[in-house]
Amino acid sequence: MTGAWIPLAAVGTPLLTGIVIFLLADWRVALRTALNLSGAFVKLVLVAVMLRGVANGYDYSVRVAIVPGLDIVLITDALALLFLTLSAGLWALTTIYAVGYLENAPHRSRFFGFFSLCIVATTGIALAGNLFTLFVFYEILTLVTYPLVIHRGTREALAAGRVYLRYTLAGGAVLLFAVAWSHALAGPHDFVAGGYLRELGTDQRLSLTLLFGALIAGFGVKAALFPLHGWLPAAMVAPAPVSALLHAVAVVKAGAFAIIRVVYDVFGVEFAEALGVLGPLAVLSAFTILYGSLRALAQDELKKRLAYSTVSQVSYIVLGVAVLGPLSTIGALVHLVNQGLMKITLFLSAGNLAETLGVHHVHEMNGVGRRMPLTMAAFTIGALGMIGVPPTAGFVTKIYLGTGAAEAGQWWVIVILAASSLLNACYFLPILYSAWFQPQTAPWPHEHGTGFDAKATLLVPVLFSAAFALGVGLFADTPVSPLEWAKLISQREFGYAR
Amino acid sequence: MTTAAWMEALLAAPLAGAVIALISGRRAAALVGVVTAFATAAASIALAFAVSRSGVLRYAVGGWGRPLGIDLYVDGLAAVMVAITGVVGACISVCAAGYFAPKPTHADLPSDKHDRAWLYWPLWLMLWGGMNALYLSADLFNIYVTQELIGLSGIGLIALAGGSAISAALRYLLLALAGSLLYIVGVELLYAGYATLDLQQLRDRIDANPSTFAAAALMTAGLLAKSALFPLHFWLPPAHGHAPVPVSAALSALVIKTGFYLVVRLWLHVLPGLAWAHLATLLGVLGAAAVFWGGVQALMQERLKMMVAYSTVAQVGYLFMLFPVASVPEALPGALLLAASHAAAKAALFMCAGSVLAVYGHDRIRSINGIGTRMPLTAVAFALSGISLIGLPPSGGFAGKWLLISAAFAAGAWWWAAIIVLGGLLSAVYLLRALAFAFLEPPIAGFGRAPWGMEATSLVLAFIAVGLNFAARPLSELLNAGAG
Numbered sequence: 006m007t008g009a010w011i012p013l014a015a016v017g018t019p020l021l022t023g024i025v026i027f028l029l030a031d032w033r034v035a036l037r038t039a040l041n042l043s044g045a046f047v048k049l050v051l052v053a054v055m056l057r058g059v060a061n062g063y064d065y066s067v068r069v070a071i072v073p074g075l076d077i078v079l080i081t082d083a084l085a086l087l088f089l090t091l092s093a094g095l096w097a098l099t100t101i102y103a104v105g106y107l108e109n110a111p112h113r114s115r116f117f118g119f120f121s122l123c124i125v126a127t128t129g130i131a132l133a134g135n136l137f138t139l140f141v142f143y144e145i146l147t148l149v150t151y152p153l154v155i156h157r158g159t160r161e162a163l164a165a166g167r168v169y170l171r172y173t174l175a176g177g178a179v180l181l182f183a184v185a186w187s188h189a190l191a192g193p194h195d196f197v198a199g200g201y202l203r204e205l206g207t208d209q210r211l212s213l214t215l216l217f218g219a220l221i222a223g224f225g226v227k228a229a230l231f232p233l234h235g236w237l238p239a240a241m242v243a244p245a246p247v248s249a250l251l252h253a254v255a256v257v258k259a260g261a262f263a264i265i266r267v268v269y270d271v272f273g274v275e276f277a278e279a280l281g282v283l284g285p286l287a288v289l290s291a292f293t294i295l296y297g298s299l300r301a302l303a304q305d306e307l308k309k310r311l312a313y314s315t316v317s318q319v320s321y322i323v324l325g326v327a328v329l330g331p332l333s334t335i336g337a338l339v340h341l342v343n344q345g346l347m348k349i350t351l352f353l354s355a356g357n358l359a360e361t362l363g364v365h366h367v368h369e370m371n372g373v374g375r376r377m378p379l380t381m382a383a384f385t386i387g388a389l390g391m392i393g394v395p396p397t398a399g400f401v402t403k404i405y406l407g408t409g410a411a412e413a414g415q416w417w418v419i420v421i422l423a424a425s426s427l428l429n430a431c432y433f434l435p436i437l438y439s440a441w442f443q444p445q446t447a448p449w450p451h452e453h454g455t456g457f458d459a460k461a462t463l464l465v466p467v468l469f470s471a472a473f474a475l476g477v478g479l480f481a482d483t484p485v486s487p488l489e490w491a492k493l494i495s496q497r498e499f500g501y502a503r
Numbered sequence: 504m505t506t507a508a509w510m511e512a513l514l515a516a517p518l519a520g521a522v523i524a525l526i527s528g529r530r531a532a533a534l535v536g537v538v539t540a541f542a543t544a545a546a547s548i549a550l551a552f553a554v555s556r557s558g559v560l561r562y563a564v565g566g567w568g569r570p571l572g573i574d575l576y577v578d579g580l581a582a583v584m585v586a587i588t589g590v591v592g593a594c595i596s597v598c599a600a601g602y603f604a605p606k607p608t609h610a611d612l613p614s615d616k617h618d619r620a621w622l623y624w625p626l627w628l629m630l631w632g633g634m635n636a637l638y639l640s641a642d643l644f645n646i647y648v649t650q651e652l653i654g655l656s657g658i659g660l661i662a663l664a665g666g667s668a669i670s671a672a673l674r675y676l677l678l679a680l681a682g683s684l685l686y687i688v689g690v691e692l693l694y695a696g697y698a699t700l701d702l703q704q705l706r707d708r709i710d711a712n713p714s715t716f717a718a719a720a721l722m723t724a725g726l727l728a729k730s731a732l733f734p735l736h737f738w739l740p741p742a743h744g745h746a747p748v749p750v751s752a753a754l755s756a757l758v759i760k761t762g763f764y765l766v767v768r769l770w771l772h773v774l775p776g777l778a779w780a781h782l783a784t785l786l787g788v789l790g791a792a793a794v795f796w797g798g799v800q801a802l803m804q805e806r807l808k809m810m811v812a813y814s815t816v817a818q819v820g821y822l823f824m825l826f827p828v829a830s831v832p833e834a835l836p837g838a839l840l841l842a843a844s845h846a847a848a849k850a851a852l853f854m855c856a857g858s859v860l861a862v863y864g865h866d867r868i869r870s871i872n873g874i875g876t877r878m879p880l881t882a883v884a885f886a887l888s889g890i891s892l893i894g895l896p897p898s899g900g901f902a903g904k905w906l907l908i909s910a911a912f913a914a915g916a917w918w919w920a921a922i923i924v925l926g927g928l929l930s931a932v933y934l935l936r937a938l939a940f941a942f943l944e945p946p947i948a949g950f951g952r953a954p955w956g957m958e959a960t961s962l963v964l965a966f967i968a969v970g971l972n973f974a975a976r977p978l979s980e981l982l983n984a985g986a987g
Contacts, residue, residue, distance in 0.1 A: 072833070072906065072975040112876070141896040148895060158873070158944030166939060174931050177895070178924045181908065185920055189912030 008058065009067040012079040015051045015089065016128050018044050019096070023121030029114050038104050041117060045097035048124070052086070052093045059086050060493070066134060075193050077141065078134030082198075083494040084269075087338060087487070088262050089131040091345050094473075095254055096124050098466040102353055103246035105462025106360060116156055116244075122149040127255045130262060135195045136271060139263055140184045143227070146259055147173040153247045154240050165242040172236040176226030183219035187271070190216065196266060200273020207279055213272075217282045220267045228260025228323060231293040234316045241308040245356025248308060253315055253348035258341060261322040265337065268326050278329055287327035291421045293320040298428035305366050307355045310432060311348070314391060317425065318344045325406050328418060331495050333409025336402050338491035343390070343398035346474040350387035353467040354380050357459040363451025367436055372445030377458045381440050383471035388433040390474050393426050398478040401488055506553040507562040510575050510639055512546040513585060517632035525625040529618075533600050536624035540596035543631060547589025554582040555977075555984045561641060561703070576641035576702065579982035580772075583839050584638045584764050588757050590967065591846045592631050594960050595756075598854055599623060599749035601956035623663055623749070630656040630753065637761050643690045643700040643722075646765065647683065650729070654679035657758055660750040661742055671741040678728055678738040682762075685725030692718035706773050719774055720782070723766055730762025732786075732823055733793035736816045740800070743812040748857030748957070751808065752850040755815045760842050763822045767838075771829055787827035791922045793820025798929035802936070807856040807866035810933060811849065814892060817930060818845045821923060824907065828914040836979040837906025840971060843978075844899025848888035848968035854961035855885040858953035868937045873946020880958040882941050887965035889934040894927040899971025906975060 022044030029037050055065060058081075065081040103120065107113050126149055129142030147170075155166035187202070190212065194201045202213060226233045240252055268277055268286075277283050297317025304310035321344065325337025357380040358364040364373060374381040390397035403422055410418035458464055481488040520539030524532040554560070559578045577585075603620040633652035640646045658679070661672040694700055696715060697708045709715060731739040739759075743751045766786075770779060797817025804810040818841075825838035858881045859874060860866045875882040891898035904923055911919035 070976065071902070071973070072836075072979065115875075144896050148890065152942070155939065155942050158942050160943070163939050163943060170931070170935055174928060178928045181905075181927075182917075182920060182924045185905070185908045185912055186917070188909060189917075 008063070008065045011051055011055055011065050012067055012081055012132050015048060015055070015093075015132065016079070016125055018047045018051065019121045019124040019128065023118045023125065026114055026121060027118035031111070031113050034104075034113075037114065037117060041100045041104070041121070042097075044121065045093070045100050048093045048128075049097060052090050055081055056086055056090060059083055068134075075137060076135065077138050078195055079129075079132040079138070080134035080196065081132060083490065083497055084265065084338070085131050085133075087341060087490055087494060088258065089128060091258070091342050092124060092127045092131060092255060095250055095345060095349055095470070098470055099246050099250040099349070099353075101462060102249070102356070102466040103244075105460060106244065106246055106356060110244075112156065112158075115152065119149050119152045120246075120250075123153070123251060123255055125149075127259060130259045133196075133266075135193060136184050136187055136266075137193060139266060140180055143180065143224070143259060143263065144177050146227075146256060147177055150247075150251055150256060153251065154243045156244055156247065157242070159242075162242050165239040168239040169236045172226050172233060176223045176233065179219050180223030183216055183223055186212075186216055186219070196270035198270060200269065200271055200276050202271055203273045203276035210280060213280055214282055217267070217272060217277065217280065220271070221264060221286065224260045224263040224267065226260065227256050228264055228319055229257055229293075229297075229316045230260075230289060230320065230323065231296050231316075234293070234297070237316055238309050238312040241306075241312050245308075245352060245359065248312075249349050249352035249356065252312065253352050254345040257315060257319045258345060261319050261341060264323055265326055265341075274326075274329060274334075283327045283329065287324055287415070287418070290320040290323035290327060291418065293317065294324065294421060294425045295428070298425055298432065302428065302432045305368055307358070307365060307367055307370075307436075308352070310367065311351050311355060314351075314429070314432070315344075315348055317429075318348065318391065321402060321406060324418065324421075325409065328406075328410055328413050328415055330409050330413045332405050332412055334495050335488070335491045336405030336407075336409055338494055339405065339488050340402040342487040342491075343402050343474070343477060346470055346477060347387045347390040347398055350383050350467060350470040350474050351391070353463070353470060354384035354387065357463050357467060360463060361453055361459045362449035363453075364449060367439075369447065369450060370436060371439045371443040371447070374441040376445070376449070379458045379464055380467060383467045384440070385437055386471045386475050388437055390478070392429040392433055396475075396478045398474050401478050401481045506550065506557060506560045506577060507575075509546050509550040509553055510560075510562060510577055511564070513543060513550060513635045513639065514575075514632060516543045516546060517628045517635065521625045521628035521632060524628060529621040532621040532624040533603065536628060537596050537600050539628055540593050540631075543635070544589040544593035547585045547635075550577065551582045551586040551981060554579060555981045558984055573645060574641035574701070575639045577639055579984055580764070580767065580835075580839070581638045583843070583978060583981060584760065585635055587760070587843045587846050588631065588634050588638070591756050591850050591964065592753070594847075594964050594967075595749050595752050595850055596627070598752070598857075598954075598957050598960040599627065601954035602747065602749050602857070604954065619663065623660065623747070626656045626659045626663075627749075627753065630660065630758070634757060634761055638764065641702055643693065643702065643705075647687055647690060650679075650683060650686065650761070653758060653761060654683065654729075657754060660753070661746040663750065664745055664747045666745075667741075668745040671738075671745045674738045675742045678735075682725040682728040685721050685728070687725075689718040689720070689722030689725065692721070702768070702773050706775075709774055709776055711777050715774075716777060719769065719777065719779075722769060723782070726762040726765045726769075727789070728762075730759050730766070730822075731816060731819055732762075732789050733796050733816065733820060734789075736793065736797070736819070739816055740809060740812040743815060743853075744806070744809040748853055748860075751812070752853040755812065755853060756846040756850040759815065759819060760822075760846065763819070763842065766823075767825070767835070770826065771835070783826040783829065786823045787919060790820040790823030790826075791919075791926075793817060793823070794922060794926035795929065798926060798933065802929070802933040804933075805867055805869070807859060807868055807871070807937060808853070810868065810937060811852045811856055814852070814930065814933070815845075815849060817926065818849070818892065821904070821907070821926065824911075824919055824923065828907070828910040828916060828919060831910035831913045833906045833913075833979070834910035836975060836982055837903050837910055839903075839982070840899055840906065840975055840978055841903030843974070844891045844903055844968045844971045847964045847971065848891040848900065851884050851888040851961040851964035851968060852892070854957050854964070855881045855888070858957050858961065861953045861957070862949035862951050863947070864951060868940060870947065871937075871940050872943040874941045876944075876946040877949055878953070878958065880962050881953070882938075884958070884961040884965040885941065886938055887969050888961075889938060891965075891968035891971070893931045893934060894923075895931075897972040898969045899974060900968065902972045902975045
């Protein structure tokens with residue numbers, strides 16, 4: 006197939022960038038930044054080419070045999086491109102942000118090297134064409150994110166790193182076992198729309214149910230499903246760009262994305278329903294949604310509050326997957342993008358507050374809207390989106406999830422969505438209130454500089470991501486929106502006519 | 504050159520090199536050693552290519568043939584082992600050239616002992632020649648002789664470090680003698696029964712009677728002791744933990760594998776007719792016990808080098824989990840891939856420990872803060888070889904474990920898969936515990952320098968361990984091309 010080099014190049018570009026950056030001395034700021042930005046740009050161009058091709062029915066799959074019968078497969082179906090586009094776009098934004106954020110910090114080459122390798126892993130996960138490939142890149146993602154979690158090298162960071170590894174490596178071990186098991190049951194098999202395990206029938210109900218459980222447990226660690234979410238708040242000790250890109254987007258989304266693949270392309274959603282495993286998954290994700298929100302309420306540290314909010318929000322995706330029907334599927338898919346845009350906006354704004362004013366806690370935020378109006382405007386867009394206020398991105402998700410649940414006759418899901426929105430409002434609106442309507446009550450903890458708002462390298466990416474988070478909601482009905490792409494996936498790959 | 508010529512070269516080169524190194528003395532021994540090492544490594548790789556091209560070969564040295572002459576035999580399995588020894592051996596030689604160079608810069612080799620350091624070269628080349636001869640021998644008695652050669656040169660090498668290494672060397676000597684004794688008694692029994700010690704003739708003549716089984720059991724027990732399979736591992740950590748770094752690397756990475764290889768050869772090639780399912784399960788259970796015992800012990804070590812040594816105890820366990828699932832085709836390539844990546848990764852880890860020891864004067868895990876900043880090459884080598892030992896992708900350790908796990912599922916024995924997976928987690932715990940300290944800020948100041956070549960060689964070996972991820976296919980092909 007001509008064009009097979011494009012997915013390989015999409016994996017190779019950040020890999021090459023990362024390797025070269027590792028070899029650079031820390032003080033080569035300009036060269037490193039140029040490399041980073043050109044890598045991100047090349048990646049975006051490649052993704053754009055593939056998007057256009059895939060929309061027109063083109064296929065760029067590529068296959069490399071590891072042992073006879075076992076292949077590393079990269080595919081470019083519409084679902085792969087959804088996740089790939091998200092990661093490529095946000096890589097570009099976050100790179101710019103990180104250059105500004107880490108100015109004069111030590112070990113920058115190490116940081117940006119691993120940062121690029123994270124994108125390699127995320128790209129591989131997005132393009133993975135079978136369970137084995139997905140597993141390999143999923144494990145690589147664990148390995149390359151660990152050095153970023155412990156980047157500061159403090160004892161606190163190392164402790165957080167230990168927690169992170171405990172969860173992710175244990176999850177990886179379960180996965181290794183589960184993937185090998187799936188091969189024993191059905192042989193190595195590429196992802197197929199509609200699933201390939203359904204050929205086994207429901208005779209092997211017990212082993213298939215256990216296999217489903219093992220796969221969800223393995224991928225659920227990164228998706229921060231309760232009770233496997235404990236690493237996420239701990240990992241907030243990492244620098245802000247890491248929290249933003251990895252913990253809001255790449256890592257948790259890798260888990261959620263993998264769960265989508267397992268449900269739709271390994272088991273097949275109808276077969277999973279027939280096995281009776283979707284109900285428990287829906288209940289688990291619904292519980293995670295409420296639990297995450299409740300824990301978020303109790304956090305005073307801003308990043309921790311956002312982290313628990315992530316725990317809650319990512320489970321929207323899983324919930325949408327677990328509820329049968331096209332509308333909730335579209336809701337899940339579109340939330341993959343929407344949550345990423347909103348959460349990165351929130352994390353980058355929080356990073357701006359910390360970097361410019363030293364504000365790390367919610368109680369220090371009184372009057373911060375007047376001091377940093379643009380940052381807080383972005384934060385507000387993200388927060389309102391999380392609550393689901395129209396016309397933001399979050400509103401689109403909730404509409405689709407809600408109508409999907411109604412269509413499937415699962416009314417309790419709507420109750421969960423409503424309760425979650427209420428809780429979201431409870432932990433976001435007080436922040437907005439004190440930031441905009443309260444006067445400043447105490448001096449800022451560590452004010453750096455007196456300029457207007459944050460410095461440009463920090464401010465511009467935040468404004469861009471906020472604009473996107475608003476835009477995907479405002480322009481949801483246009484042909485270039487993530488919503489349209491999610492509809493395309495649901496039609497083309499999951500066989501839903503609509 | 505033909506397969507036969509490469510085989511002769513693989514025996515002649517290291518042994519001749521050992522003699523020349525001994526004659527040329529202190530001044531030129533290292534030069535002779537390194538040149539010989541590269542020649543031998545090249546011949547190892549050439550042999551692998553020759554076997555994959557033209558298959559199994561049996562060759563009578565000097566044309567004498569059996570029963571009088573010495574016969575050599577190479578198949579895919581032997582070629583793989585020779586190739587592993589060749590590549591890792593060459594890297595170890597480069598490291599040793601720096602380590603044993605005049606002007607001691609390392610803490611564990613006292614300067615008054617230093618005048619004997621050049622003896623490393625004849626001993627090491629003899630050891631290497633012994634290993635090649637063991638892999639290429641066609642009969643059980645020659646294999647006995649090569650084992651003695653390996654054992655004696657190994658003891659000499661451990662004793663080079665002096666001090667506490669002497670008692671470790673003596674312990675190793677006792678163990679090697681006991682193992683050899685068990686082995687040779689078994690060999691005698693077989694000879695009494697079948698009047699031959701030739702591997703192929705035995706294979707054709709063997710029948711399942713109690714005396715054959717007793718012979719095989721005795722030989723196996725001897726070999727298990729030499730490969731340090733739990734519970735016969737007690738001699739390994741002190742010996743490998745106290746020896747000079749290039750010696751630890753060679754013993755842990757290469758010498759241990761000879762015992763494993765002989766068990767494979769014996770049970771899978773010579774005695775496949777025996778009903779040995781129970782013994783296979785026992786070997787697997789011992790392997791599983793080794794994985795956990797070695798892992799737990801490694802976790803409790805305070806010193807990096809001792810941790811690395813205990814990790815070998817655990818890693819040997821994985822290899823022996825081959826036997827219960829050996830009927831599945833991908834099991835043997837899996838175990839060999841694990842053996843190969845362990846060889847590279849373990850040699851790399853010993854060198855990392857050696858570099859740390861040289862720079863800081865100690866290798867206490869709790870006080871290696873910031874070696875990631877001070878010694879980035881070593882930290883990267885440590886991380887990469889750790890990834891392979893844990894079995895995370897992409898690495899040779901991962902590919903090997905994957906094949907073994909698949910084999911376990913194919914054999915309908917998922918519990919072996921579960922043990923392999925859990926063992927990987929355990930190794931992750933102790934390796935990452937050590938690695939995390941390397942990232943701890945602020946870095947502590949070092950006051951020495953790593954011997955030249957040590958850091959670079961460890962990095963090369965670590966990259967080999969990771970690169971072996973892609974070796975599964977060529978390795979299976981080589982095994983099939985040269986299937987005995």
